[in-house]
Amino acid sequence: MTDLLEVIRAIERRARTVRALRVATLCFSVSIVPVLLFFLLERMRIFTAPDGAWLVLAVLPVVVVVASFVIVRGMPVDTPKILLRVDMMLGSEERFSSLYEMHQQGQTGPYREMLESRLRDEKLRWNKALPVGRIALLVPAGLALLAGVLVTSSLFPASRGPALPEVPAVATSTESSSSSLETEGTRGVSAMGSNDPSSTPAASNAQGQHDLQDVLGSLWSTPLASGVISDDRGGLDQLISQQQQAAQRLKELISRIEKRLAEGDGGLTNEERNALSTLAQQIGSESLRQALQGLASEEDPQELQRRLQQTQELAKSLQGASDSSRAQAMRTDPSDSSHQGTGEGLAYSAPMPGGPDEKENHESTGGGAPSAGGMESGPQGERLQGGDEPFGGEGSGDASSPPGSASPQFTRREIVGSIGSSGDFKDFVTKGMPLEQAPEAESGSPGVSVDYDRLRALLSARSLPPGAEEVVRRYFDEITQGGE
Amino acid sequence: MITTSELEASYGAMDRLTSAISETIVGHDQVVRQTLITMLCGGNILLEGVPGLGKTLLVRTIASALSLRFSRIQFTPDLMPADIVGTDIITQDESSRRFTFSPGPIFANLVLADEINRATPKTQSALLEAMEERTVTVGKETYRLEEPFIVLATQNPIEMEGTYPLPEAQVDRFLLKTSLGTPSLDELVEITRRNTEGELQLPSPVASGEEVMICRRAVRDLPIGSELRRYVSRLVLATHPESEYAPNDVREYVEYGASPRGAIAVILAAKANAFLSKEPNVRRADIEAVFHPALNHRIIRNFKGDAEGISVESLLKSVWEKTAVT
Numbered sequence: 001m002t003d004l005l006e007v008i009r010a011i012e013r014r015a016r017t018v019r020a021l022r023v024a025t026l027c028f029s030v031s032i033v034p035v036l037l038f039f040l041l042e043r044m045r046i047f048t049a050p051d052g053a054w055l056v057l058a059v060l061p062v063v064v065v066v067a068s069f070v071i072v073r074g075m076p077v078d079t080p081k082i083l084l085r086v087d088m089m090l091g092s093e094e095r096f097s098s099l100y101e102m103h104q105q106g107q108t109g110p111y112r113e114m115l116e117s118r119l120r121d122e123k124l125r126w127n128k129a130l131p132v133g134r135i136a137l138l139v140p141a142g143l144a145l146l147a148g149v150l151v152t153s154s155l156f157p158a159s160r161g162p163a164l165p166e167v168p169a170v171a172t173s174t175e176s177s178s179s180s181l182e183t184e185g186t187r188g189v190s191a192m193g194s195n196d197p198s199s200t201p202a203a204s205n206a207q208g209q210h211d212l213q214d215v216l217g218s219l220w221s222t223p224l225a226s227g228v229i230s231d232d233r234g235g236l237d238q239l240i241s242q243q244q245q246a247a248q249r250l251k252e253l254i255s256r257i258e259k260r261l262a263e264g265d266g267g268l269t270n271e272e273r274n275a276l277s278t279l280a281q282q283i284g285s286e287s288l289r290q291a292l293q294g295l296a297s298e299e300d301p302q303e304l305q306r307r308l309q310q311t312q313e314l315a316k317s318l319q320g321a322s323d324s325s326r327a328q329a330m331r332t333d334p335s336d337s338s339h340q341g342t343g344e345g346l347a348y349s350a351p352m353p354g355g356p357d358e359k360e361n362h363e364s365t366g367g368g369a370p371s372a373g374g375m376e377s378g379p380q381g382e383r384l385q386g387g388d389e390p391f392g393g394e395g396s397g398d399a400s401s402p403p404g405s406a407s408p409q410f411t412r413r414e415i416v417g418s419i420g421s422s423g424d425f426k427d428f429v430t431k432g433m434p435l436e437q438a439p440e441a442e443s444g445s446p447g448v449s450v451d452y453d454r455l456r457a458l459l460s461a462r463s464l465p466p467g468a469e470e471v472v473r474r475y476f477d478e479i480t481q482g483g484e
Numbered sequence: 485m486i487t488t489s490e491l492e493a494s495y496g497a498m499d500r501l502t503s504a505i506s507e508t509i510v511g512h513d514q515v516v517r518q519t520l521i522t523m524l525c526g527g528n529i530l531l532e533g534v535p536g537l538g539k540t541l542l543v544r545t546i547a548s549a550l551s552l553r554f555s556r557i558q559f560t561p562d563l564m565p566a567d568i569v570g571t572d573i574i575t576q577d578e579s580s581r582r583f584t585f586s587p588g589p590i591f592a593n594l595v596l597a598d599e600i601n602r603a604t605p606k607t608q609s610a611l612l613e614a615m616e617e618r619t620v621t622v623g624k625e626t627y628r629l630e631e632p633f634i635v636l637a638t639q640n641p642i643e644m645e646g647t648y649p650l651p652e653a654q655v656d657r658f659l660l661k662t663s664l665g666t667p668s669l670d671e672l673v674e675i676t677r678r679n680t681e682g683e684l685q686l687p688s689p690v691a692s693g694e695e696v697m698i699c700r701r702a703v704r705d706l707p708i709g710s711e712l713r714r715y716v717s718r719l720v721l722a723t724h725p726e727s728e729y730a731p732n733d734v735r736e737y738v739e740y741g742a743s744p745r746g747a748i749a750v751i752l753a754a755k756a757n758a759f760l761s762k763e764p765n766v767r768r769a770d771i772e773a774v775f776h777p778a779l780n781h782r783i784i785r786n787f788k789g790d791a792e793g794i795s796v797e798s799l800l801k802s803v804w805e806k807t808a809v810t
Contacts, residue, residue, distance in 0.1 A: 080709060080710045080711045081711050081810050083711075084709055084711040084712065084810055087709075088768070088809060088810075093765070093767045093769070094709055094765060094766065094767045094768060095765055097709030097711055097712065098708065098709045098765035098766070099707075099765075100709070101707055101708070107485075107707065108485075109485050109487070109488075110486065110487065110488040110764075111491075111707055111764040111765065112707075112764075113488070114764035115707075115764045115765055118764065
């Protein structure tokens with residue numbers, strides 16, 4: 001009998017546990033609802049949770065679950081009813097409940113012996129009679145999973161959306177494209193950083209840069225707007241590769257010519273002239289192309305030597321600019337809080353072909369600079385939260401504190417050039433960049449500059465609340481559809 | 485409290501009794517079982533069926549197998565109560581004359597009240613005290629009936645002209661009410677064979693009245709879980725139209741539900757059913773086995789139920805299906 005009474009006590013314990021588990025899961029399901037509601041309201045920007053609210057909301061379900069479980073587990077159960085339920089589920093012909101009844105009344109006799117004997121013979125697996133229930137487990141588990149996914153996605157925005165694998169690709173692409181462009185002297189890339197006065201230096205800058213990459217990564221993966229960005233990333237990479245190869249061949253050719261001239265051979269051979277002409281056609285930089293064409297047509301050995309040096313210096317200067325900007329881009333110091341610009345980040349300038357070769361600290365965001373026609377077609381009334389100006393709206397930057405002038409570490413460089421025969425510099429501008437029409441360059445050609453620091457500043461200053469990226473992205477999509 | 489040996493003896497007696505009955509009675513297994521249940525519970529049973537189905541033979545067989553005193557009362561419209569319970573008659577000896585009580589046929593262990601609905605209500609009511617109290621009062625004297633005392637009443641459901649339906653109070657005193665159906669082909673063949681070849685033999689006594697009383701104790705000692713007891717109570721309450729447990733059709737077609745005596749009958753009969761199955765406890769299956777015969781004569785339909793031909797059986801089925809065990 002002792003063993004059967006132990007079984008009955010074990011059934012009681014299990015019944016209490018199962019009941020407590022069910023109540024706890026029910027409480028959890030109820031308590032997780034405010035968390036999800038809070039989260040959704042905040043994502044929809046209907047409501048902004050105060051500091052500490054998330055902590056309370058995160059702790060609330062746990063506390064509720066633990067408390068309800070402990071309380072309910074300690075409450076007594078209706079043992080006869082539980083035993084009858086066990087009997088019915090096991091098909092034990094109400095023997096557990098009858099035995100318990102006899103035990104409670106202190107009855108002995110032949111019937112009790114028969115009951116015990118039959119219960120022992122049947123070897124019932126009583127623990128199968130009190131299942132927790134799938135619904136009781138699946139519903140809270142599903143809610144918890146949903147909450148976990150939503151909260152996690154808000155904590156790690158890079159993991160959102162289909163552009164997840166594109167984020168590092170964008171950064172790499174930006175770097176490689178700027179590097180190659182500068183090698184060819186067709187593009188200036190400069191790292192420009194400034195701290196948002198309202199944000200903590202290290203964390204916010206790092207987060208801001210991260211968010212920016214997310215935005216750009218997302219933008220890469222969107223359908224392309226005509227005329228603003230290359231619609232073929234493969235083509236872009238191929239173009240960069242071609243430019244790198246041309247630069248390498250130019251370097252080798254100049255070295256070979258120098259060596260031969262140093263040995264006393266005067267003039268260029270026809271083969272060298274043809275090679276220079278071919279390279280001139282391949283090089284995207286207009287100035288370098290002109291220099292190469294001049295070099296190829298030069299007959300005078302002394303003049304040839306001089307042009308050769310000029311060409312070499314030009315190539316080196318472009319190479320140096322490329323290295324410098326790449327290095328700056330790599331070590332952008334987010335802790336530089338002394339800078340009071342409009343934000344920190346990379347600033348790409350993208351003049352149109354035919355513009356000046358190079359222009360240091362060009363204030364593309366200078367006051368009164370007109371926005372490119374297509375660029376200003378974005379939603380005029382749509383301002384990012386806390387922003388000082390809309391993207392591409394009036395085109396009025398903060399002229400009193402140009403990003404490049406605040407810190408020598410952050411330089412703004414604008415290089416005008418063309419790439420290949422078609423020479424669309426804009427092909428290398430990441431889709432969705434806030435482009436502005438730069439003042440006319442010295443050559444008279446119009447230039448389009450990417451006001452990257454404005455983008456960067458605005459994004460980092462707002463620390464990208466959940467859902468903001470989507471707004472930025474939509475905004476970019478709209479302005480880039482307006483034209484080049 | 486019943487002992488193990490008494491329990492084993494009871495099981496033995498029941499085995500012998502059922503075996504002896506089956507040698508005489510062909511078919512009617514459920515009726516035989518319910519008759520035995522009634523006997524084990526100390527109750528009375530109302531057998532309903534057309535003439536010639538073997539009702540009387542069944543009662544005589546049981547009486548014969550138990551070596552109990554058996555009496556048969558054929559109820560007729562002119563039957564008087566004194567014809568049942570007995571009367572005081574004047575006896576005269578050498579010195580004096582005095583009234584002495586002459587017991588009626590009710591003074592037996594097994595009483596077959598044949599076609600009980602043919603007697604007047606006054607005569608029918610003569611059975612009330614005997615069936616419930618196990619006593620008979622004649623004049624100023626009350627006489628106790630010998631145990632075991634069982635009334636087995638029959639009534640013919642088709643010849644209703646000139647009959648007096650049993651009053652509700654009397655019907656309620658029957659533990660079970662059961663119907664005898666027409667035998668199957670094989671059973672009918674066997675019945676004709678036994679009754680046309682040789683002489684019909686009633687069984688010899690295989691159990692005594694004392695053994696029946698021990699069996700009754702064994703039945704009452706049989707355990708039933710408190711939740712099952714609550715379940716039976718809910719079932720009985722569900723037959724009342726005003727009850728919260730009542731299903732819709734009960735609310736619509738029932739005038740009066742089963743009395744507490746009905747709940748007692750269900751539990752006692754379930755215990756007896758478990759005992760006959762040699763189970764150590766009452767199961768839900770035992771309750772189900774006796775639910776209809778224990779309650780079907782205790783439900784009184786209202787006018788609407790009568791008019792629409794709603795059977796009590798269907799109402800009880802609804803109650804059984806719609807009442808949760810826990």
